Amino acid sequence: MARFAAEGFGAPVRAVAADAGVSPALVIHHFGSKERLRHECDQHVLALIRAAKNENIGRAAEGKSFFEAFATVERHAPLVGYLLRSLQAGGTVARSFVDQMLTDSEQYTAAAVEAGVARPSRDERARARYLTLSALGALLLSVTLDPPADPADLTAYVRRFFTESYLPMIELYTEGFLADRRMLDDYLLYVSDPPRGEES
Amino acid sequence: MARFAAEGFGAPVRAVAADAGVSPALVIHHFGSKERLRHECDQHVLALIRAAKNENIGRAAEGKSFFEAFATVERHAPLVGYLLRSLQAGGTVARSFVDQMLTDSEQYTAAAVEAGVARPSRDERARARYLTLSALGALLLSVTLDPPADPADLTAYVRRFFTESYLPMIELYTEGFLADRRMLDDYLLYVSDPPRGEES
DNA sequence: CTCGGTGCTGAACATGCGTTTAGTGTGCTG
DNA sequence: CAGCACACTAAACGCATGTTCAGCACCGAG
Numbered sequence: 449m450a451r452f453a454a455e456g457f458g459a460p461v462r463a464v465a466a467d468a469g470v471s472p473a474l475v476i477h478h479f480g481s482k483e484r485l486r487h488e489c490d491q492h493v494l495a496l497i498r499a500a501k502n503e504n505i506g507r508a509a510e511g512k513s514f515f516e517a518f519a520t521v522e523r524h525a526p527l528v529g530y531l532l533r534s535l536q537a538g539g540t541v542a543r544s545f546v547d548q549m550l551t552d553s554e555q556y557t558a559a560a561v562e563a564g565v566a567r568p569s570r571d572e573r574a575r576a577r578y579l580t581l582s583a584l585g586a587l588l589l590s591v592t593l594d595p596p597a598d599p600a601d602l603t604a605y606v607r608r609f610f611t612e613s614y615l616p617m618i619e620l621y622t623e624g625f626l627a628d629r630r631m632l633d634d635y636l637l638y639v640s641d642p643p644r645g646e647e648s
Numbered sequence: 649m650a651r652f653a654a655e656g657f658g659a660p661v662r663a664v665a666a667d668a669g670v671s672p673a674l675v676i677h678h679f680g681s682k683e684r685l686r687h688e689c690d691q692h693v694l695a696l697i698r699a700a701k702n703e704n705i706g707r708a709a710e711g712k713s714f715f716e717a718f719a720t721v722e723r724h725a726p727l728v729g730y731l732l733r734s735l736q737a738g739g740t741v742a743r744s745f746v747d748q749m750l751t752d753s754e755q756y757t758a759a760a761v762e763a764g765v766a767r768p769s770r771d772e773r774a775r776a777r778y779l780t781l782s783a784l785g786a787l788l789l790s791v792t793l794d795p796p797a798d799p800a801d802l803t804a805y806v807r808r809f810f811t812e813s814y815l816p817m818i819e820l821y822t823e824g825f826l827a828d829r830r831m832l833d834d835y836l837l838y839v840s841d842p843p844r845g846e847e848s
Numbered sequence: 849c850t851c852g853g854t855g856c857t858g859a860a861c862a863t864g865c866g867t868t869t870a871g872t873g874t875g876c877t878g
Numbered sequence: 879c880a881g882c883a884c885a886c887t888a889a890a891c892g893c894a895t896g897t898t899c900a901g902c903a904c905c906g907a908g
Contacts, residue, residue, distance in 0.1 A: 458658075460895065471857050476897060478855095536736065538792045546793055567827050571815055578786065578816035579825070585785025586778065592738045593746055614835065615771055616778035621825040622832040625779070627767050632822040635814065661866065671887050676867060678885090 450489045450496075451526035455599070457486070457537050490541040493530050497545065500524055514610065522603045529602050535588050546584065553580045570636075586613065650689045650696075651726035655799070657686070657737050690741040693730050697745065700724055714810065722803045729802050735788050746784065753780045770836075786813065 452467040461482050465472040479485040504520060521528055534542040554576040560566035569575040587609055596605045626632075652667040661682050665672040679685040704720060721728055734742040754776040760766035769775040787809055796805045826832075 461897090462895080470855095472896085473858080473898080474856055482896065535789065535792065538795065543793055546789075565827055566825055567823055569816065569819055574812060575816040575819065575825075578813050578820070581786040581789050581813075582782040585787070585789035586781040587785070589735060589746075589781050589785035589788055592735065593743055595738065612774060613778050613781075615839075616769065616775040618826075618832050618835055619769060619775065620778070620820065622829050623767055624824040625766055625775075625821040626818075627765055629822050632818050635818055639815075660864080662864090670885095673867080673869090673888080674886055682866060 450492045450530065453486070453489045454526050454529040454533060457533055461485075487540075489530070490534075490539070493527060493534075493541055494544060496524070496527050497531075497548075500527070514614070518603075518607055518610075521606055525600075525603045528606065529599060532588065532591055532602070535584065536592060546580070549580055549584070550577055553577075583617075650692045650730065653686070653689045654726050654729040654733060657733055661685075687740075689730070690734075690739070693727060693734075693741055694744060696724070696727050697731075697748075700727070714814070718803075718807055718810075721806055725800075725803045728806065729799060732788065732791055732802070735784065736792060746780070749780055749784070750777055753777075783817075 449468060452464045455463065455467070461475060462472045464485075465475045468475065475485065476482070479488060500520065507516065531541070531545060534545070554573060557566055557569075557572060557576055557579075561568045561572075587606070590609050591602075591605065596602055649668060652664045655663065655667070661675060662672045664685075665675050668675065675685065676682070679688060700720065707716070731741070731745060734745070754773060757766055757769075757772060757776055757779075761768050761772075787806070790809050791802075791805065796802055
């Protein structure tokens with residue numbers, strides 16, 4: 449039933465009731481109010497996310513290519529749609545989802561650094577936050593700017609977005625973007641010796 | 649008058665009318681409809697953006713530190729607010745703004761590459777798009793997840809966001825994230841010789 | 849069969865929205 | 879002063895929304 453709600457958050461109760469094949473009065477009677485319905489869906493979605501994560505842990509935790517990631521997305525298509533809507537609108541699901549993703553990301557990068565796969569950062573937490581917000585934000589902005597005509601095509605859309613973004617992303621991740629260290633060193637010098645005492 | 653509209657797009661005509669100190673009927677009478685008001689504001693904002701860009705070209709086009717960028721943001725605070733709302737909601741302003749930003753970005757990176765400041769990419773356009781969407785998207789997602797209590801604090805919020813993101817960003821841009829070339833080379837090998845013929 | 853509970857519905861209600869309309873003052877023109 | 883256009887408003891309308899209410903059909907228990 450939660451998947452109906454992914455047709456939009458501002459969307460009328462009558463529509464989700466019609467999708468469920470019941471009267472609008474029933475869904476209100478059952479959930480108490482629209483807000484409570486939203487809350488219930490949020491809880492359900494968060495539970496589904498936890499389940500999906502566990503399921504993925506059960507699978508090959510190591511050799512996960514991004515083909516498997518695509519498969520995961522397609523398997524949980526409505527969930528992804530709901531999540532994107534949430535990220536667009538804000539709210540508790542979005543918050544806790546991103547928070548969880550941040551800690552996960554931090555954990556993963558820590559492991560990657562320890563394994564010698566990733567370079568260490570001067571501020572691991574800030575890097576994890578930046579990388580996560582960038583990746584999610586790019587996807588979010590992309591779907592916001594030109595949303596798929598048919599919401600059912602969302603998985604195809606996500607797939608296309610990632611195949612288009614993968615090259616520049618992995619290029620940036622391995623080779624960087626700037627040719628010299630000047631900007632970084634300038635900044636490091638700046639933070640170690642702030643020129644003006646206006647801010648701490 | 650356009651700045652009133654930045655209090656939200658779904659927001660009632662009555663509110664913006666009250667902010668303008670006039671009756672709701674007048675604004676409708678003057679603009680024809682709410683949609684047309686929105687369109688008018690969009691045009692106005694796009695014009696303001698062009699003006700701001702020209703203004704910035706007039707200033708030190710080269711030695712632009714990001715202090716000046718902050719100053720620019722603060723000088724055009726309502727504009728930035730409107731833009732963020734637009735990016736959140738989608739629509740024509742968001743589209744044309746991002747499109748313009750993409751071509752600008754492509755142009756800048758091309759110049760930077762030619763000047764030897766930036767590394768060349770295997771797909772300059774894709775990289776410009778990725779970098780732009782990531783940067784904008786990260787900011788957008790950040791303000792969506794925990795919006796400033798007072799919309800007037802938005803410039804402070806933007807400032808904080810960038811100061812927090814600058815280190816990981818510049819670090820990533822100069823040093824990269826991955827320690828070895830394996831993922832990139834694997835991908836390059838993959839695209840040069842796709843294993844399955846399902847997609848072109 | 850009757851009774852009561854339960855899942856459910858159609859019609860109504862209140863509210864807030866964008867918009868329309870009739871009308872009012874105000875100032876400019878002759 | 880008369881006429882008129884114009885900026886503006888108060889009140890209403892039509893519509894969609896979330897929500898409520900009285901009642902309907904079913905169904906197991908007595």
